[in-house]
Amino acid sequence: MLWKIYFVKKHQQAIVGFLEANRINFEEVDITMLEDQRLWMYRNIPEEKRPEKGNPLPPQIFNGDDYCGDYEDFFLSKEMNTVFSFLRLPPVKEIES
Template sequence: MGIKLYYTSVTASRTVKSQQGEVRRLLDSKSIQYELIDISAGSELRDDMRSKSGNPAAVPPQLFNEDQYCGDYEMFSEAVEADTVEQFLKLA
């Protein structure tokens, strides 16, 4: 599968939880299939997400097309507002 959404099922942050939910709802509403990768399942997944994004402090949600970094919530949100989600996700 192409699109990967790194998220966490364990967070005390309401902001992270709400951002993750919003990304999922928007992807679902556009019928874009994606794979969920839960970084709380192991620190190696979190480290992998941070390494691939090039940001040692990256927090979910983070979006990738295969191993190509697309961006974080803020960048995704800007793409939604500009109606360029497919380009943002490197689908077009």
């Protein structure tokens, strides 16, 4: 029998890659290993962002205790070039030429 494991590593990699490329300090929290962190994440996601059934799935993005959004929100902010405001960070100063 062949076991299949389904996960969305590409979403996590996209977010981490952006943060690393922009030298934004962050902490990855593995909620499978830290029960208290998983419960904290569930409690701090706004009601309107929770699925009708079950629990919200990672990646979920927080700036400290401030909820920013999920992967779809991150992706849309990249498309609209508003990631820094999405992350509740000051805008990057443009380099003068």
